[in-house]
Every structure is written in structure tokens, then in C-alpha cells.
Amino acid sequence: MTNSDLNRYKDKAFQVFGIFCTFIGLVVLAIFLIGILIDGLGRIDWDFLVSLPSRRASRAGILTAWAGTLWILVLTTIIAFPLGVAAGVYLEEYARKTKLANFLEINIANLAGVPSIIYGLLGLEIFVRQMKLGPSLLAGALTLSLLILPIVIVTTREAIKAVPRSIREASFALGASKWQTIWNQVLPASFGGILTGVILALSRAVGEAAPLIVIGALAYVPFTPSSPLDEFTVLPIQIFNWTSRPQAAFLTNAAAAIIVLLLITFLLNGIAVYLRNRQQKKVKW
Template sequence: MNSIRWNRIKDKAFQVVGVASTLIGLILLAVFIGSILEDGLRRLDWDFLTSLPSRKAEKGGILTAWAGTLWIFVLTALIAIPLGVSAGIYLEEYGHKGKLDSLLEVNITNLAGVPSVIYGILGLEIFARTMKLGGSLLTGALTLALLVLPIIIVATREAIKAVPDSIREASYGMGATKWQTIRYQVLPAAGGGIATGIILALSRAIGEAAPLIVVGALAYVPFTPTSPLDEFTVLPIQIFNWTSRPDPGFIVNAA
């Protein structure tokens, strides 16, 4: 009886600690967001969104930065999503589970933890110099696609792995081929997990500054890009540039 009562006390204590930890995290997040909004909302208006960067804080805007971010987001998604989902499907559904597949699985999982600046160095050497793309949007998108591919592949594999085998067996029993089973049964069932992985991957991509700085993204661009081969800047680099300046007005712009 004492043992049962003690276990209940421990369960209750764990629940209290868990709820308290969650509340502390939410409160700190709310304070952090509130502080940013307090500093930045007074500067946020249509002129700020549609103005070019300037040496004067009160005249500077983020037009080129958000335009470059949008370009990078779209190009990275077009490159990374098809490759990542296809690789995940192959490794989980068509792989032979041999030594080579095990080696690929370990390496892909490890690549998800590689620092982003390493991908920047890789992109600089392969895309900017070897392929002679320079510091263009395409170079940045290809570099970020390499960065987020492991995340999409791992998420796709885990989502497919969670689909019950009974769904596959029922599809095969109805005469469907392997690809028909994957397309019409497995992928719809795994769609939620795959979408979550894609969202997390692209969220990381648009928040990166280090690899883009390495491949040649600029801190100041006086024009909006019109093609994938144009030079560019993005919001994280613009924020980094503003926060490094001594004028308090730029700190407000960054917020």
C-alpha cells in the first residue's frame, strides 16, 4: 500500500514539475516576443516594407531583404522537397536493408547535425566556384537545399515507417502494384508527418545567415532580384547587419 501511495506521489510531483516547466517556458517566450514587438511595432509600416536599404535608419527598409528571402524560400523548396521525399521513399520502401543502405542511413542522420557554416563552405566551393554560379540566388538555394535535405529525408522515412503494414497488405491483396500502393495508400497516410518535416526544414532554411554569408550573399543590395542568377540578401543577414551598427535606430529596425 505504501509503495502504491509513493508511486502516486511521484506521478503527481512529475506532473507538477512538467506543468511548471511548460509555463516557465511559455512565460519567457511571451516576454521575449513582447519585448521585440514593443521595440519594433512603432517602426513597422508600409514604407518600411517597400523601401530600399539606406544609411539612415529612419529611411531604411527591407524590400530587397524580404524579396531575396522569398526567392530563396521558393527555390530551396523546389529543389529540396522533391529530392528529399523521393530519397526517403526509396530508402524506406525500395532499399534492400543491406550494408550500403545502413551506411547511407547513418550518414544522412549524422548530416542533420553538421553545422550550417560547413554547408556554406561546401556550397562556396561546388556551386559558386566550380559551377561558376557566383554569389547568386541559385547558389544560396542549392546550399540551403543541401542543408535541409537530411531533415526532409529522415522525416519522410519516419512518417512512412509509421504507416501500418496492414494498409500495404490490403492494397497488394486488391492487386495494386508497389508504386500504386505507395502513391495511393502509403503517401496519403504519411502525408502529415512528411509535411511537418518539410515545414521544419524550410523554417530552418529561411532563418539561416551563416551559409549564405559564406557563399557570397551581400549585406547591402540596392535592387530587388529578378532572376535566380542575381545577387541577393535575405532578412537574417539584413538583421545581422543592422544589429552590428552603433546607431540605435538600426536596432529598432532589426526588432
């Protein structure tokens, strides 16, 4: 048997192993989703969506939880989107390729893999204690913005890299400045990829509970927030609270809340896929 034949057999073995692992993962995920749907689908109704939390499982709802999640999602987008895109544009288009720039690039990429609870501790010290924001929506949004900023920066840079150099050169040849070229040519051409990365980053932020628990987000909030400085709860924390209770009825409520959270996550991911496919059809190099 030659080396080429041996390598071919190895490639096939790895492919079969990868397909097998993927199949097992899908089976486990399907079992989990089916169990959640069976337990919680019958609990979802209008009263469940618009009711306040309660000590009685039959009266408990997720109004404050999904309202807090919506607040966090909007505030995090307002903070992380402009900062992440601006940082990505600067690092890709303006920053010189020095040792410092390489050091920053490596650390930004590494920050994307830092456990979320570390960001919670950072947010607790800076936003809650030093800036005296308390366990508010704004402190939570700033903490989650730190969590997803590395992802937004990396995806922005990758989307900008995908824009052909010829577009920049053509813009320069017509007399446009560097900023005019970036604003009128590079950013529109890469906007689909940037927006996809931002939405996927936000879908991660929506499912986070650990950093919000660390900064002091409450498990029980009997009112819906009306300003960024109000105390809050979110769906992951509400789910954690219900699953920690011994009553079976609260576990049913938790399953229903999981379904709502999954729908929000799937919706965000679906929007990201749609925008990516639309951008690929719209922009052809």
C-alpha cells in the same frame, strides 16, 4: 518506503521540474517578444516594406530582404521537396536492410544535427567555387537544400512508416504493382505528415543566416533579384547588419524586421499544424 513508491515520487519530481523549466522558458520568450514588439511594431508600415535599404534609418526598408527570402524559400522548396521525398521513399520502400543501408540511415539522422555553418562551407566550395554559381540565389538555395534534406528524408520515412501494412497488402491483392501501390496509396495516405515535415524544415531554412553569409550573400543590396543567378540578401542577414550598427534607429528597424521574420515563421508553422490536423481527420485507419 517501497521501490514503487520511490519511483512514483521520482516521476512526480521530474514532472514538476519539467513544468518549472517550461514555465521559465515561456517567461523568457514572452519577455523577448514583448520587448521586440514594443521596439519595432511602430516602425512597420507600407514604406518600410517596399523601400530599398538606405544609410539613413528613417528611409531604410526591407524590400530586397523579404524579396530575397521569398526567392530562397521557393527555390529551396523546388530543390529539396522532390529530392527529399524520393530519397525517403527509396530508403523506406526499396532499399534492402543491409549494413550499407543502416550506415546511410544513421548518417542521415546525424546530418540533421550538423551546425548550419558547416553546410555553408560546403556550399561555398561546391556551388560557389566549383560550379561557379557565385554568391547567387541558386547557390544559396542549393546550400539550404543540403541543410534541410536530412530533415525532409527522416520525416518522409516516418510518415510512410505510419501507413498500415494492410493498405499495401490490399493493393497488392488487387493486382497493383509496388510503384502503383506507393503512388496511389502510400503517398496520399502519408502526404500530410510529409508536407508537415517539409514546411517545418523550410521554416528553419528561412531563419538561417550563417550558411548564406559564408557563401557570400550581401548585407546591402540596392535592387530586388529578378533571376536565380542574381546576388541577394535575406531578412536574417539584414537584421544582423542593422543590429551591428551603433545608431538606435537601426536597432528599431532590426526589431521591426524581426517581427516580419517571426510572422513568416509562425505562418509556416501554422500551415504545418493545420495540414497535420486536417490529414489526421481525413485519414482514419
